[in-house]
Amino acid sequence: MGMLNLNLTAETDQPLLSVQGLTKRYGARIGCADVSFDLFPGEVLGIVGESGSGKSTLLSCLAGHMPPDQGSVIFQTAQGPRDTVTMAEADRRRMARTDWAFVHQNPRDGLRMGVSAGGNVGERLMAIGARHYGDIRDKAIDWLGRVEIAADRIDDRPRAFSGGMQQRLQIARNLVTGPRLVFMDEPTGGLDVSVQARLLDLLRGLVRDMGLSAIIVTHDLAVVRLLADRLMVMKSGHVVEQGLTDQVLDDPQHAYTQLLVSSVLQV
Amino acid sequence: MIEIRDLAKSFTLHNQGAAVLPVMANANLHVRPGECVGLIGASGAGKSTLMRMVWGNYLAASGMIRVGTLDVAQAAPRQIIQLRRKTLGYVSQFLRVVPRVPTIEVVAEPLLNLGVPADQARDRAASLLTRLNIPERLWNLSPTTFSGGEQQRVNIARGFAYPYPALLLDEPTASLDAVNGAVVLDLIAEAKARGAAILGIFHDEAARAQVCDRVVDVRDFTPKVAA
Numbered sequence: 001m002g003m004l005n006l007n008l009t010a011e012t013d014q015p016l017l018s019v020q021g022l023t024k025r026y027g028a029r030i031g032c033a034d035v036s037f038d039l040f041p042g043e044v045l046g047i048v049g050e051s052g053s054g055k056s057t058l059l060s061c062l063a064g065h066m067p068p069d070q071g072s073v074i075f076q077t078a079q080g081p082r083d084t085v086t087m088a089e090a091d092r093r094r095m096a097r098t099d100w101a102f103v104h105q106n107p108r109d110g111l112r113m114g115v116s117a118g119g120n121v122g123e124r125l126m127a128i129g130a131r132h133y134g135d136i137r138d139k140a141i142d143w144l145g146r147v148e149i150a151a152d153r154i155d156d157r158p159r160a161f162s163g164g165m166q167q168r169l170q171i172a173r174n175l176v177t178g179p180r181l182v183f184m185d186e187p188t189g190g191l192d193v194s195v196q197a198r199l200l201d202l203l204r205g206l207v208r209d210m211g212l213s214a215i216i217v218t219h220d221l222a223v224v225r226l227l228a229d230r231l232m233v234m235k236s237g238h239v240v241e242q243g244l245t246d247q248v249l250d251d252p253q254h255a256y257t258q259l260l261v262s263s264v265l266q267v
Numbered sequence: 268m269i270e271i272r273d274l275a276k277s278f279t280l281h282n283q284g285a286a287v288l289p290v291m292a293n294a295n296l297h298v299r300p301g302e303c304v305g306l307i308g309a310s311g312a313g314k315s316t317l318m319r320m321v322w323g324n325y326l327a328a329s330g331m332i333r334v335g336t337l338d339v340a341q342a343a344p345r346q347i348i349q350l351r352r353k354t355l356g357y358v359s360q361f362l363r364v365v366p367r368v369p370t371i372e373v374v375a376e377p378l379l380n381l382g383v384p385a386d387q388a389r390d391r392a393a394s395l396l397t398r399l400n401i402p403e404r405l406w407n408l409s410p411t412t413f414s415g416g417e418q419q420r421v422n423i424a425r426g427f428a429y430p431y432p433a434l435l436l437d438e439p440t441a442s443l444d445a446v447n448g449a450v451v452l453d454l455i456a457e458a459k460a461r462g463a464a465i466l467g468i469f470h471d472e473a474a475r476a477q478v479c480d481r482v483v484d485v486r487d488f489t490p491k492v493a494a
Contacts, residue, residue: 040345197366204365208380226365230344244344246324253326255281
């Protein structure tokens with residue numbers, strides 16, 4: 001194929017995130033139990049399961065929002081692999097601002113509603129040391145454009161935005177610092193299907209262009225089919241099946257996954 | 268390039284009394300570079316099942332499916348993702364895309380995923396869409412609203428955008444008119460000429476006769492029912 005100039009990135013055998021035996025209990029009740037997996041650079045992992053299956057608990061433990069009872073979450077930092085569970089709180093916070101990002105289901109949980117759209121994006125930059133007002137504003141405008149928010153809305157508050165726009169603003173706020181790993185909790189939940197499609201397209205492009213790794217929790221199997229390379233199915237806190245996304249959806253092996261897949265209404 | 272040995276497949280339906288359905292046993296075939304092998308056999312005989320096992324979205328019960336240097340039956344998800352990126356292409360019967368993404372982007376996506384610059388990827392997509400007679404005024408629309416035949420041609424353009432060394436084609440000429448069917452057969456002939464190994468399902472006998480070097484009857488792989 002002489003006409004195409006391929007520029008392949010080197011494949012790395014080093015996982016970006018390596019999770020071993022992660023367990024969280026709420027008293028006698030299991031939140032999630034003995035979860036282990038590796039996530040490689042550029043990979044998108046979907047976690048599906050019904051409400052109460054432990055997928056949100058797992059995401060909170062992975063992202064450092066909640067301390068697990070057991071297990072390790074090893075992240076490949078610029079200084080080498082570090083266990084984020086045992087790392088000092090200050091270090092974990094710094095990582096959450098730089099290498100990691102977290103997109104909440106409800107944009108209100110991830111945005112500052114009283115601050116302008118530009119301020120929401122700029123704030124993240126200032127948190128990692130940006131000080132030049134003009135640079136910050138330029139970068140904010142660039143990111144609003146990437147998530148398809150018109151530059152003339154930069155001074156509006158998120159309250160004046162639709163749900164889909166608020167979610168795109170939350171994504172811009174999270175990605176402006178160039179994270180390597182993004183956690184997403186039902187990122188398309190609560191949105192109209194047409195808005196969902198737009199957001200999916202946006203996320204796919206950003207993942208590809210920035211080489212992002214992502215962990216996406218959702219109950220929507222159509223969303224994971226289009227976004228995730230790999231899939232983990234959770235039930236009652238346990239991972240009952242994991243594998244290539246289309247394999248898990250097209251040829252599910254576990255009874256629960258078969259039930260889940262066959263319960264989706266066809267349109 | 269593609270080699271299948273002693274392949275078996277069964278489905279276990281946990282929610283229907285844990286019924287186990289053996290659907291394939293002792294499947295053996297190979298496809299050399301530059302060769303096109305057609306799968307034949309009645310509907311339900313297992314042609315698509317075999318293709319999906321090669322693609323990796325159906326798990327094998329036992330046996331080997333070698334594509335290039337990888338045994339898909341044993342491979343980790345990551346290895347299959349890599350295989351699909353650079354080695355193995357698949358034109359399925361159905362177009363599955365994110366709604367609202369323009370047709371030209373849908374076709375260019377396999378190249379963009381490989382890091383091909385956007386303008387080159389779009390040029391390649393445009394030339395394939397032109398060859399397959401998709402009018403330029405449709406390129407910036409999502410293919411989800413297209414007719415069945417148009418969607419199929421978009422799917423074919425996407426499958427041929429990158430010159431994969433191995434290709435799976437599931438009914439690529441079904442629901443196409445004679446003119447577009449001929450374009451697809453030309454694309455297949457060109458892929459063979461550059462050395463691609465192709466495994467295909469063609470219901471149209473004339474199409475099959477034109478591009479297939481050999482056929483394999485999947486009924487030979489039907490498990491023998493114990494009396």
